[in-house]
Amino acid sequence: MWAPLTITALPGLEPDEQAAPRPGSRAARMLIPLAADVVKDMAAEYGVCLRPVGLRRTDLDTGKTEIIDVPCGATREDKCPPCAKRARRLRKVQIREGWHRTDEPAPAPEPATEGQRALIGLRAHLEHARDQAVRSSTWDQVGEVDEAIREVEEAIAAEGLRGTVAPTHDKPVEPKRQRSTKRRQDAPALPRQKVDPRTVGRVYTAPDGAEYRPSMWLTVTLDSYGPVRPDGSPVDPSTYDYRRAAWDAIAFPRLLDRFWQNLRRCVGWNVQYAGCVEPQRRLAPHAHFAIRGTIPRAVLREVAAATYHQVWWPKVDAPTCRPVWDGDTWCDSATGTPLASWDEALDAIEDEPAHVIRFGVQLRAEGVNANDSNAERAIGYITKYITKSAADCHAVTTDRQRDHLERFWRELRVTPCSERCANWLLYGIQPKNAHARLRPGNCKGRVHQRSTLGIGGRRILVSRDWSGKTLADHRYDARAWVKALLGVSDNDTAADPESPAPVAWELARPNDPDLPPMRHRLLRALAQRIQWRNALNAARDRAAQYDSTAVLSATDDNGVKG
Numbered sequence: 001m002w003a004p005l006t007i008t009a010l011p012g013l014e015p016d017e018q019a020a021p022r023p024g025s026r027a028a029r030m031l032i033p034l035a036a037d038v039v040k041d042m043a044a045e046y047g048v049c050l051r052p053v054g055l056r057r058t059d060l061d062t063g064k065t066e067i068i069d070v071p072c073g074a075t076r077e078d079k080c081p082p083c084a085k086r087a088r089r090l091r092k093v094q095i096r097e098g099w100h101r102t103d104e105p106a107p108a109p110e111p112a113t114e115g116q117r118a119l120i121g122l123r124a125h126l127e128h129a130r131d132q133a134v135r136s137s138t139w140d141q142v143g144e145v146d147e148a149i150r151e152v153e154e155a156i157a158a159e160g161l162r163g164t165v166a167p168t169h170d171k172p173v174e175p176k177r178q179r180s181t182k183r184r185q186d187a188p189a190l191p192r193q194k195v196d197p198r199t200v201g202r203v204y205t206a207p208d209g210a211e212y213r214p215s216m217w218l219t220v221t222l223d224s225y226g227p228v229r230p231d232g233s234p235v236d237p238s239t240y241d242y243r244r245a246a247w248d249a250i251a252f253p254r255l256l257d258r259f260w261q262n263l264r265r266c267v268g269w270n271v272q273y274a275g276c277v278e279p280q281r282r283l284a285p286h287a288h289f290a291i292r293g294t295i296p297r298a299v300l301r302e303v304a305a306a307t308y309h310q311v312w313w314p315k316v317d318a319p320t321c322r323p324v325w326d327g328d329t330w331c332d333s334a335t336g337t338p339l340a341s342w343d344e345a346l347d348a349i350e351d352e353p354a355h356v357i358r359f360g361v362q363l364r365a366e367g368v369n370a371n372d373s374n375a376e377r378a379i380g381y382i383t384k385y386i387t388k389s390a391a392d393c394h395a396v397t398t399d400r401q402r403d404h405l406e407r408f409w410r411e412l413r414v415t416p417c418s419e420r421c422a423n424w425l426l427y428g429i430q431p432k433n434a435h436a437r438l439r440p441g442n443c444k445g446r447v448h449q450r451s452t453l454g455i456g457g458r459r460i461l462v463s464r465d466w467s468g469k470t471l472a473d474h475r476y477d478a479r480a481w482v483k484a485l486l487g488v489s490d491n492d493t494a495a496d497p498e499s500p501a502p503v504a505w506e507l508a509r510p511n512d513p514d515l516p517p518m519r520h521r522l523l524r525a526l527a528q529r530i531q532w533r534n535a536l537n538a539a540r541d542r543a544a545q546y547d548s549t550a551v552l553s554a555t556d557d558n559g560v561k562g
Helices: 015-019 026-030 035-045 081-099 113-137 139-159 242-267 299-306 343-346 374-383 400-413 422-427 470-487 516-558
Strands: 053-059 065-070 215-222 273-279 286-289 308-311 322-325 328-331 353-367 459-464 502-506
Touching: 035 081, 035 516, 053 343, 081 374, 081 459, 081 470, 113 139, 215 242, 215 374, 242 273, 242 286, 242 299, 242 308, 242 353, 242 400, 273 374, 286 374, 299 328, 343 459, 353 374, 470 516
Parallel strands: none
Antiparallel strands: 053 065, 053 502, 215 286, 215 353, 273 286, 273 459, 308 353, 322 328
């Protein structure tokens, strides 16, 4: 019989030297980086979009066309890391500019002009004339007045007024179901004051005379659904309330809206906020907010404890129905009887809502001063996970975590998310505007996707008067800063609005013959970005050198030096 083959280490060689592959072997070739990967890595390093969108720009005068790449604008790292990084940086700028403002960001509207006031007066006379025509049943005159109203509305919009004067008469008014606004007996009382329009925080004076205008950052969480381990998995999955956790995740945005309404009414001024919603390790959503100004922690806890949101939907427990479409309506496959319509299900609701969501007892609030290191740390904490999907915020490494995620997602899949959700069919109820294309248990809503974990709305929440700017305004400010540093000015004149657009834009198709391959486009964008960065670094060096020269000149003139 053959003796077993034994391989021993060669004397005098280290383990790393023995593991070195033979030159020319497959293992040695695999160690050589791929050229395509190097291009993508360098593009990501210089902030070049990895999935640019090709747009065809056509000159309407000459007919010349060219392909222009624009960034995809993705906000998640798994789609495009450079664009997601740019979006995160822009959000940090937005939070930073609005957090410790000392002036009101939104100026008051300018008074209306005489022409605008005259149009509003004409619109009022037409509304009165229409009402008289309806009362006298002269319907031919009603049509003429409606035509005149449309013309006046167009003139008002062209005059520069925002919004609409009044709803149109041809739009049917749907009756709204009225629910009692009386507070629940099991909720603490909530004080209410008249809300002052100011948004800036209070100024505090120190004993040495120094003035401070601090702000805060706040973290709010939901209630417990059962004991959990440090990794977020439940201690006893059989007693963990997954159903309530799913309902809370879906209704969490409405609870936050109610919290800010109650807080403003309680403190008596227009509190502004900017924050992010993300899941905890136990997969329940919670939110971090930067608040302009200071509010006593006791008031924050009082408002959080008194805030709740009632979901006035039909009460459901567990899916029991197997619905089928019979050609006209949805029916129960077992009995063949049509399912209850949405209006019938709402009529059957008594005095109790289907679900009530509240905050948990954990609430964290800290004061932050302007130009403090804690401010930048808090901004980084708020925007830490905004470029990741909700399911990727925390790594799932154990079987317990995977099982917990699977059970939570299974409950989310069958939980109704809106009045038009197809999951209502699983409970013997036809959703609002039901049709044959509905798939029970496969609703298209974002809350049912595995990557969202029930957080279907916006994860970035910014109040209207936070910085007084939109994201487009912040992007424009960033470009203006770069152009000013490089000494580039825009001499473009606005086109005549009466004349047709000189160029036309359309999406380039992947099979267009003049659309270059993706790697060629990435290489061109990389070269351009390298040139821009070199020019920007040179401009910064010149600006720093100019500042240092100005400081030395000033000190020499004052006789401090030399």
